[in-house]
Amino acid sequence: MTDIRELGEFGLLERLTGNIRTDAGIIKGIGDDTAVLVAGEGDHELVTTDMLVSGDHFNTDWHSPWQIGWKSMIVNVSDIAAMGGLPDYALVSMALPDDIQVESLDEVFKGMLKACEKYGFTIIGGDTTHGDQLVINVVMLGHVEKNSLRLRSDAHEGDIICLTGDLGKSWAGLELLRAGKEGYTDFHLRPDCRLETARKLAPYVNAMIDVSDGLASEVNHICRESRLGAEIILEDIPISERTIETGKKLGKDPMEWALSGGEDFELLYTVSEEQYEKIKSTKPIMIGKITEKGVYIIDHNKKSPLTGGYDHFKR
Amino acid sequence: MTDIRELGEFGLLERLTGNIRTDAGIIKGIGDDTAVLVAGEGDHELVTTDMLVSGDHFNTDWHSPWQIGWKSMIVNVSDIAAMGGLPDYALVSMALPDDIQVESLDEVFKGMLKACEKYGFTIIGGDTTHGDQLVINVVMLGHVEKNSLRLRSDAHEGDIICLTGDLGKSWAGLELLRAGKEGYTDFHLRPDCRLETARKLAPYVNAMIDVSDGLASEVNHICRESRLGAEIILEDIPISERTIETGKKLGKDPMEWALSGGEDFELLYTVSEEQYEKIKSTKPIMIGKITEKGVYIIDHNKKSPLTGGYDHFKR
Numbered sequence: 001m002t003d004i005r006e007l008g009e010f011g012l013l014e015r016l017t018g019n020i021r022t023d024a025g026i027i028k029g030i031g032d033d034t035a036v037l038v039a040g041e042g043d044h045e046l047v048t049t050d051m052l053v054s055g056d057h058f059n060t061d062w063h064s065p066w067q068i069g070w071k072s073m074i075v076n077v078s079d080i081a082a083m084g085g086l087p088d089y090a091l092v093s094m095a096l097p098d099d100i101q102v103e104s105l106d107e108v109f110k111g112m113l114k115a116c117e118k119y120g121f122t123i124i125g126g127d128t129t130h131g132d133q134l135v136i137n138v139v140m141l142g143h144v145e146k147n148s149l150r151l152r153s154d155a156h157e158g159d160i161i162c163l164t165g166d167l168g169k170s171w172a173g174l175e176l177l178r179a180g181k182e183g184y185t186d187f188h189l190r191p192d193c194r195l196e197t198a199r200k201l202a203p204y205v206n207a208m209i210d211v212s213d214g215l216a217s218e219v220n221h222i223c224r225e226s227r228l229g230a231e232i233i234l235e236d237i238p239i240s241e242r243t244i245e246t247g248k249k250l251g252k253d254p255m256e257w258a259l260s261g262g263e264d265f266e267l268l269y270t271v272s273e274e275q276y277e278k279i280k281s282t283k284p285i286m287i288g289k290i291t292e293k294g295v296y297i298i299d300h301n302k303k304s305p306l307t308g309g310y311d312h313f314k315r
Numbered sequence: 316m317t318d319i320r321e322l323g324e325f326g327l328l329e330r331l332t333g334n335i336r337t338d339a340g341i342i343k344g345i346g347d348d349t350a351v352l353v354a355g356e357g358d359h360e361l362v363t364t365d366m367l368v369s370g371d372h373f374n375t376d377w378h379s380p381w382q383i384g385w386k387s388m389i390v391n392v393s394d395i396a397a398m399g400g401l402p403d404y405a406l407v408s409m410a411l412p413d414d415i416q417v418e419s420l421d422e423v424f425k426g427m428l429k430a431c432e433k434y435g436f437t438i439i440g441g442d443t444t445h446g447d448q449l450v451i452n453v454v455m456l457g458h459v460e461k462n463s464l465r466l467r468s469d470a471h472e473g474d475i476i477c478l479t480g481d482l483g484k485s486w487a488g489l490e491l492l493r494a495g496k497e498g499y500t501d502f503h504l505r506p507d508c509r510l511e512t513a514r515k516l517a518p519y520v521n522a523m524i525d526v527s528d529g530l531a532s533e534v535n536h537i538c539r540e541s542r543l544g545a546e547i548i549l550e551d552i553p554i555s556e557r558t559i560e561t562g563k564k565l566g567k568d569p570m571e572w573a574l575s576g577g578e579d580f581e582l583l584y585t586v587s588e589e590q591y592e593k594i595k596s597t598k599p600i601m602i603g604k605i606t607e608k609g610v611y612i613i614d615h616n617k618k619s620p621l622t623g624g625y626d627h628f629k630r
Binding site: 039 | 356
């Protein structure tokens with residue numbers, strides 16, 4: 001018998017979904033931020049789902065019910081953004097423990113509805129049931145114009161690799177909260193996503209992905225799907241002053257948070273040198289280049305394989 | 316503070332979703348078996364989601380991993396069937412406990428893929444994460460021709476109320492298993508749904524719903540959404556010989572299982588007298604009539620309000 005921790009999240013997914021058929025209506029099935037479906041003559045349809053489990057994705061000791069509801073939507077909007085699209089509809093399933101109070105659920109819903117309002121989508125269905133711990137599953141439907149669809153597999157050799165913002169800030173907050181400290185915790189407790197920037201980038205960039213499991217994991221996803229390599233310049237990885245300070249305070253390495261921490265919900269994308277001028281107004285942060293093969297991180301003169309990333313089964 | 320058990324599943328849903336906006340693309344949001352969306356000129360799109368939690372919706376002591384996977388799909392196909400439609404795509408999210416073995420998950424997936432094969436849909440995405448107990452959430456997308464869409468709100472006064480098959484058989488199996496007995500457990504362990512019959516009924520019937528929470532609950536849903544009443548004839552409610560025998564063996568009332576047990580996944584529908592001839596080949600089981608108001612069950616000469624139904628929070 002095989003333990004799931006041996007295989008890890010990505011290995012498990014590959015094993016389970018290896019036999020799945022595809023059909024003409026499916027542009028992209030498993031293996032990107034969302035599935036992409038043909039929807040007649042017009043835009044493509046996007047569908048994504050994310051499950052949040054108490055203790056793993058949020059902690060009721062420090063996340064308010066409102067923040068849990070907000071986050072459950074943002075992780076999905078971020079997936080839709082990474083495809084270049086816009087969210088339209090959400091369905092919410094919840095497993096609720098016996099001791100949860102209705103007033104808390106009102107707050108969870110308020111957080112969800114705030115995300116609906118900010119990002120222009122509507123809740124159209126769901127399911128509530130009983131469970132030992134709070135589990136929230138959100139499905140999000142969206143759409144994307146055909147020429148704005150951005151897949152992980154669309155990187156080209158020679159593309160510049162860019163980020164929309166600094167990394168490690170969510171994990172910095174998590175580490176503070178774990179240590180029972182306050183301060184720089186907003187990015188962990190109330191993350192946001194880059195939908196607006198994604199819409200500006202989508203017509204011009206090549207591959208795009210959201211940084212939900214740390215930079216190392218996302219760079220590898222793009223390279224794997226595009227059958228190419230990458231070189232990331234360590235000193236160009238953006239980490240804020242406050243994240244660095246938090247690292248010092250806690251005696252931890254903020255670069256580790258950036259590479260494997262996750263949940264920053266910035267966008268990682270690749271863009272050709274010719275198109276780069278057209279997206280300059282979004283303030284791209286260049287961190288490397290797409291190469292023919294091998295995924296490396298370069299620390300001054302030292303070149304090493306870029307590995308890591310958050311894995312729910314290898315905690 | 317309010318306990319969720321006070322409000323119950325249906326009350327909670329109403330409270331949480333009361334403030335949700337709707338838009339022109341939504342034909343039906345919350346409140347039917349699936350959401351219904353306008354999908355351009357052609358068929359309508361259907362979307363539904365169901366969350367299955369270990370210990371509530373299945374029990375690993377008696378459900379095999381294959382059966383768990385199968386059931387997680389069938390409950391959703393049944394919802395699509397109740398709208399008159401056909402399933403196209405599914406997305407699967409799973410929270411997995413540390414001690415689950417990869418070989419069990421292979422079996423869960425085999426059960427899911429068998430349902431894909433039987434009912435003609437494809438798995439296009441999902442999410443795996445960690446949790447204290449096994450939770451499976453399935454989202455299903457489908458479509459329905461405009462004139463085949465069947466809503467809970469479409470019953471007419473004078474309609475005949477019919478069922479596609481006998482009730483209480485799933486609960487009979489559950490009670491046997493709880494008592495540590497074997498025998499008539501197939502309908503509980505490996506339920507199926509009525510997709511084929513639903514497709515034959517859809518062009519001719521009015522309101523339709525699947526029986527997932529017991530007859531009492533489903534009749535009330537139709538009456539509530541259609542703003543009408545109903546009279547159900549107790550002695551016409553179909554219960555099989557084997558279900559009755561099981562009741563005797565366990566000293567329990569099989570009528571209670573039919574009314575409040577749930578998970579039979581038969582279809583309950585209303586049809587006009589004129590259209591009834593056209594669906595006769597499906598062997599409808601007549602159990603009552605749609606009236607102007609009040610939802611009653613008639614036991615010979617005794618008329619009483621029809622209440623009950625399975626509630627995940629009032630177990």
